[in-house]
Amino acid sequence: MIIPSFTIASIVAKRTVATMECKLWCCNNKPAQMNKDLRILVLEDMEDDLEIIEYMLEKAGMQFKTKRVDTKEEFITALHQFNADVILSDHFLPTFNSLEALSITRQAGFQTPFILVTGAISEEFAVNTLKQGADDYILKSNLTRLPSAIVNALKQREAEAEKAKANEALRTQYEELVKINKELDSFVYSVSHNLRSPLMSVLGLVNLAKSEDQNRDNFFNQYFKMMETSIHKLDETLKEILDYSRNARKEVNIERVDIRKIVDDNLERMQYMPGAQDIRKEVIIDDQFPFYTDRYRFSFVVNNLISNAIKYHDPDKAEPFLQITVLTKADKAILEFKDNGIGISDKHLSRVFDMFFRATQKNDGAGLGLYIVKEAIDKLNGQIQVVSKVGQGTTFSIEIPCSALPTVMGENTTINQVEGHLHP
Known part of the structure; x- marks a missing residue:
């Protein structure tokens, strides 16, 4: 069947527009990782498919370095040595599949963005893959979406890292405040407790002096009474501070x-x-x-x-x-x-x-x-x-x-x- 020239031109035009839009979008929204060459680990057994992926990324204006692997052993080695910024994985491979690769990645402690790039798959399978921790899935018949998917995944990881950093700062600040609060409680308790002892000694001396001066002028007893009242007030205040401290500290x-x-x-x-x-x-x-x-x-x-x-x-x-x-x-x-x-x-x-x-x-x-x-x-x-x-x-x-x-x-x-x- 002969395809009319205007149809071919239309298809080429649409792909060109899509590529230009993707390139513009990537330039305007690139995350910090894209200030250097992206390191992309590609789990793919078809060399031709890798070339198409690289072509689409180049068209989008992305700078990158790829490493292709197609066996479990090669993937595990590259995972630890290549230091990938993003992982692209076909689903069907000679010795294992994308879900196993995703599981290996996460169990090893890597949170590297993981994007499934494969042929036709069911919607149920795609949803299940995302639930298990994949960041996105791209059909090989629609690779024009791949550059933006990579950028989105990288931006998501960047946001998560910032959030984790902020949470860690809040946790550290909270722990410092708890420590300061405990130290303050201990200080209040110690000061109040230590002040009450000499206060009680003074009160005892006042009472002793009162008993010794019963026959003296009431003038002295009046002053002793004022001293006694002031001491009682101070003692009551210290007692309340101690009660407050105990209630705050005690489990x-x-x-x-x-x-x-x-x-x-x-x-x-x-x-x-x-x-x-x-x-x-x-x-x-x-x-x-x-x-x-x-x-x-x-x-x-x-x-x-x-x-x-x-x-x-x-x-x-x-x-x-x-x-x-x-x-x-x-x-x-x-x-x-x-x-x-x-x-x-x-x-x-x-x-x-x-x-x-x-x-x-x-x-x-x-x-x-x-x-x-x-x-x-x-x-x-x-x-x-x-x-x-x-x-x-x-x-x-x-x-x-x-x-x-x-x-x-x-x-x-x-x-x-x-x-x-x-x-x-």
């Missing part, structure tokens, strides 16, 4: 806790606080379900809320009271601390859990107590709410989930008494 340690004992121990510990003897305490505990949480943080929350109720009780009321109610369920514990103290104004209520916030100067501390309570409850994945009216009192409501073994274990969590949990 969440899950175990079965005796809620009744924790409440009783904290009430006993604070029975000599100023005003504690004037407050009627009522404790209602329904703990029919075993409860698992972090003992230290749970006790800290109970301690702080009892202390708050005592500090801010209303001495003018006939019967100041603190009611503590605890109910355990299968999945959580519900706590309520209700008092009829001085209460909190509406304008201050939304800020009670803020760091360094003090609604009244009556507090000797730095305003960290309720902030740390909120932080501790957050670490236990719990919630806390407060309702208060000036002159009527305050109620803190808390829910803390029971930390069951299947859900609580995490990066910073250890489990004690596991057998006790499994057999309560």
